[in-house]
Amino acid sequence: xxxxxxxxxxxxxxxxxxxxxxxxxxxxxxxxxxxxxxxxxxxxxxxxxxxxxxxxxxxxxxxxxxxxxxxxxxxxxxxxxxxxxxxxxxxxxxxxxxxxxxxxxxxxxxxxxxxxxxxxxxxxxxxxxxxxxxxxxxxxxxxxxxxxxxxxxxxxxxxxxxxxxxxxxxxxxxxxxxxxxxxxxxxxxxxxxxxxxxxxxxxxxxxxxxxxxxxxxxxxxxxxxxxx
Numbered sequence: 001x002x003x004x005x006x007x008x009x010x011x012x013x014x015x016x017x018x019x020x021x022x023x024x025x026x027x028x029x030x031x032x033x034x035x036x037x038x039x040x041x042x043x044x045x046x047x048x049x050x051x052x053x054x055x056x057x058x059x060x061x062x063x064x065x066x067x068x069x070x071x072x073x074x075x076x077x078x079x080x081x082x083x084x085x086x087x088x089x090x091x092x093x094x095x096x097x098x099x100x101x102x103x104x105x106x107x108x109x110x111x112x113x114x115x116x117x118x119x120x121x122x123x124x125x126x127x128x129x130x131x132x133x134x135x136x137x138x139x140x141x142x143x144x145x146x147x148x149x150x151x152x153x154x155x156x157x158x159x160x161x162x163x164x165x166x167x168x169x170x171x172x173x174x175x176x177x178x179x180x181x182x183x184x185x186x187x188x189x190x191x192x193x194x195x196x197x198x199x200x201x202x203x204x205x206x207x208x209x210x211x212x213x214x215x216x217x218x219x220x221x222x223x224x225x226x227x228x
Contacts, residue, residue, distance in 0.1 A: 040153025046103035050176035054140040056096040113193040144175025146187040184221035191219040
């Protein structure tokens with residue numbers, strides 16, 4: 001009986017650790033398991049991705065709640081499977097919004113902008129090929145990306161979350177909300193970083209007004225050269 005109880009405790013411990021590692025970056029989860037405090041850190045550079053399902057509010061108005069949950073689960077599972085191929089961290093999902101960062105919590109030099117750009121192109125290509133059960137209308141994403149500094153840290157003792165703060169987060173969110181269906185909207189900062197790699201097809205959108213930011217010159221990420 002004692003062995004059985006000990007085995008059950010170990011199994012439950014493994015499940016708890018697995019859940020913790022899914023909710024938080026591995027390095028952060030490791031420190032928390034050891035009982036250490038995790039201090040917030042400033043990151044001089046990072047690239048943040050936001051995407052949203054186009055016309056999601058309209059979709060919810062004309063769909064049953066179970067259909068909406070099934071759709072979100074299908075979209076998130078697809079995105080989760082694609083981001084595993086890149087050096088990025090999934091920060092959170094809020095409703096139909098999906099947030100990813102590269103360069104946090106593991107710094108990767110200037111590679112963060114490449115990881116997010118390639119990931120975004122990958123996601124768009126895959127979402128366009130999908131037929132989601134129960135929906136005759138094509139499901140599209142609107143993607144926005146911005147590059148800049150941020151602060152990241154653990155928030156809360158219950159339902160602990162690893163959160164990002166700073167103007168970079170807000171600007172990336174604005175890039176998404178002011179973008180277009182099935183397109184990747186870039187800030188000037190992200191455009192400048194990507195140009196250095198000389199393998200991306202970038203198109204100037206123009207100067208537009210961004211709420212809370214004023215007039216900004218923004219760009220589209222259209223594609224990239226194939227590397228054989």
